[in-house]
Amino acid sequence: MNITLKNNLPIGIFDSGVGGLTVYRSLHKRLPDERFLYLGDTARVPYGTKSLSTVERYGIENARFLAAHGIKMLVVACNTASALALPAIERAAGVPTVGVIESGARAAVEQAKTKIGVIATEATVRSGAYRRAIERRAPHVNIIEQACPLFVSLAEEGYAETEAARIIANDYLKELRAALVDALVIGCTHYPVLRKVIEETIGEGVMLIDSGEAVAEDTAAALETHGLGRAPDRENLARPRRLCDDLDHFYVTDSAERFSRIAEMFLGSAPRRLEAVEVWGHDQLNAGRKEN
C-alpha cells in the first residue's frame, strides 16, 4: 500500500467494553492527528473471569474484525487480553500491536521506590504478567496484587461514584492500604472510571499509575519507529479535535444505546459514529453488522 494511504489509516483499539475508553481518551489527547476505530466487546464482557483460551479466542476475533476494517496499528486497551494473549492477537491483526502491561510496569517502576500495589482482573493477576514485567525492571521491589472483579461491573453499569462503589473499594483495597504501598498500578482499563473512589480509599501519598496514560506514550513511540504517523489535515487545523467526534468510529457487540450512555457519563460526549456489530463466528472479511 502507498505509504501516505497507509499512514492515513486509523489506529484500532479494543477492550471488553467501556474500559478501553480510558485508553482512547489518553491516545486522543497524545495523538490529536490520528483517527481511531474502537471496538468494545460488550456482549462478552467481562474477560477478567474467563480462561486463557477464551480470552485468546475473543482477542483474535476482535483483532481480525478491526484488521478487516483497515487499521495501521492496534492498541490492546485491555490488560486481561494483553496479559494472556498479546502475541496471538498481534499475529491475527497483522499490524504492529501495543499492549498495556509493559507500559504500566514501566511507569510504575519510574514512580515507586519499594512497594508497588497492582489492582487488576482475576485473570491478569493469575497470569503473573505485571509481576514479571515489574520484576524484570526492578528485581528488588515488593509487589502486592489484588483482583477487584466487581469494579468492572460498577464501571459498565455507570455506578462509579456511588456508595456501593465506596463499600466495595474499601473491602478490596484494605490490605494494600495497610501495606503502605508507594504506588498503585491501575492494571485494568475499566478501573480508572472509578479513579476518584480508588484515590479516596487508598489514601494520600500513593501515586496512582494509569496504564492507559502510559500506553499513549508507547503508541506514539511505536508510530515513530514504524514511520506510521499521520500528517495533520489542513482543514482540521482550524477545527480542533474533540473526543468522540465524527472522525473516530466506534463499534460494540451489544446495545449501542447503553455504551453511548456510559461513554457520555465518562468522557462528557457520546460517540457520533457508533454501530452494533457481530465479530464472532465470521472470518475477517465477513465481519457483519447486526440490529441495535
Ligand code: DGL
Ligand atoms: N478492561 C479489561 C482489562 O483491562 C477487562 C475487564 C474485564 O472485562 O474483566 O483487563
